[in-house]
Amino acid sequence: MAEIVAPEGSPLSVAVLGTGDLEASLRLYRDMIGLDVVERRTWHGPDFERHWHLPPGSSAEAVFLQAGKTEVGRILLLDCSANERKIVRAGKESWHYGLSNLNFYTADIHAAAKEFASAGFEFWSEPKAHAMTPEVGTPIEVVFEGPDGVLINLVELATTDPKTRIGQMRAFVDEHGRTRTGFTPVVTTNHVLQSRELGKRFYEEVLSMRPLIDEELSSAEARHFLRLGENRIWTMFMQGNHMFGKIATSTPIDFSPPNTTPRAVPPNQGYLAQTFVVTDFEKAKAKCNELAVAEFTPEMEIDLPGFGTRRTMVVRNPGSGALQEIVAAT
Numbered sequence: 001m002a003e004i005v006a007p008e009g010s011p012l013s014v015a016v017l018g019t020g021d022l023e024a025s026l027r028l029y030r031d032m033i034g035l036d037v038v039e040r041r042t043w044h045g046p047d048f049e050r051h052w053h054l055p056p057g058s059s060a061e062a063v064f065l066q067a068g069k070t071e072v073g074r075i076l077l078l079d080c081s082a083n084e085r086k087i088v089r090a091g092k093e094s095w096h097y098g099l100s101n102l103n104f105y106t107a108d109i110h111a112a113a114k115e116f117a118s119a120g121f122e123f124w125s126e127p128k129a130h131a132m133t134p135e136v137g138t139p140i141e142v143v144f145e146g147p148d149g150v151l152i153n154l155v156e157l158a159t160t161d162p163k164t165r166i167g168q169m170r171a172f173v174d175e176h177g178r179t180r181t182g183f184t185p186v187v188t189t190n191h192v193l194q195s196r197e198l199g200k201r202f203y204e205e206v207l208s209m210r211p212l213i214d215e216e217l218s219s220a221e222a223r224h225f226l227r228l229g230e231n232r233i234w235t236m237f238m239q240g241n242h243m244f245g246k247i248a249t250s251t252p253i254d255f256s257p258p259n260t261t262p263r264a265v266p267p268n269q270g271y272l273a274q275t276f277v278v279t280d281f282e283k284a285k286a287k288c289n290e291l292a293v294a295e296f297t298p299e300m301e302i303d304l305p306g307f308g309t310r311r312t313m314v315v316r317n318p319g320s321g322a323l324q325e326i327v328a329a330t
Contacts (some may be wrong), residue, residue, distance in 0.1 A: 012072060012275070018079075054267060156185070189247060202318055274325060
């Protein structure tokens with residue numbers, strides 16, 4: 001079995017997505033990916049407004065999804081009430097600073113790609129195998145356009161060698177099962193950083209995650225399916241105490257994409273925030289202060305969909321400005 005590089009680290013608990021068509025999002029994440037709806041309610045009131053910086057009278061239809069009892073790699077859909085809602089990735093940019101995609105594993109990527117294409121989803125390319133370092137192995141990947149501009153990255157773990165990270169991950173997925181439609185929870189999610197150093201410090205010092213993969217993504221096949229062209233990126237996977245819920249940070253080396261983080265806030269549509277559960281809330285708060293992390297919402301107690309009443313705060317990751325929701329464990 002694969003080594004957990006950060007036994008005290010906090011993996012991604014929830015990806016918070018703003019949607020303009022809740023039923024379209026549910027058709028993807030519930031019906032096709034196979035996540036289960038564990039809570040659905042209208043979220044409103046002063047605490048909700050304060051938490052997301054929304055005007056009085058705001059509300060959202062909130063749907064919380066997860067795979068069985070797995071408490072990482074979950075999704076919170078927010079269909080906010082607002083007269084004007086912007087699309088975070090309004091120009092369908094291939095690359096932009098901020099939170100970017102959701103990554104799901106599948107046992108047969110070619111069959112999965114055919115299924116999603118038949119449902120009308122737009123693919124960037126055909127599935128591509130791309131070799132990483134010998135210690136990592138070879139995945140087969142493809143990207144398509146999900147609802148509200150959220151990119152979906154499907155991955156088949158091609159390497160079976162148990163000495164490789166991909167072989168180990170494949171064994172973990174086989175042992176722990178998949179969703180009822182054959183996929184996984186959110187295994188990895190991409191975060192495009194302006195500052196790799198500051199982003200790494202946040203994930204390491206505030207969330208106790210550790211690097212799992214740290215290298216330039218250099219193969220021609222990877223550049224093709226990611227629409228990089230001749231551009232170069234440095235990729236660094238941060239892992240917590242679970243094989244799922246990893247953060248794949250991408251730092252552009254020789255280009256500067258647009259910054260969408262100012263639009264990545266409720267009530268807008270797109271990938272709005274990442275949620276992490278920490279066992280020591282005071283330590284996480286102190287580390288945020290040490291790093292001079294910008295505060296979005298100060299500490300408060302709030303009834304969160306999928307969690308119940310918890311201590312929480314929302315800050316901006318210093319590597320990009322993306323929203324990071326920190327939630328105290330029970």
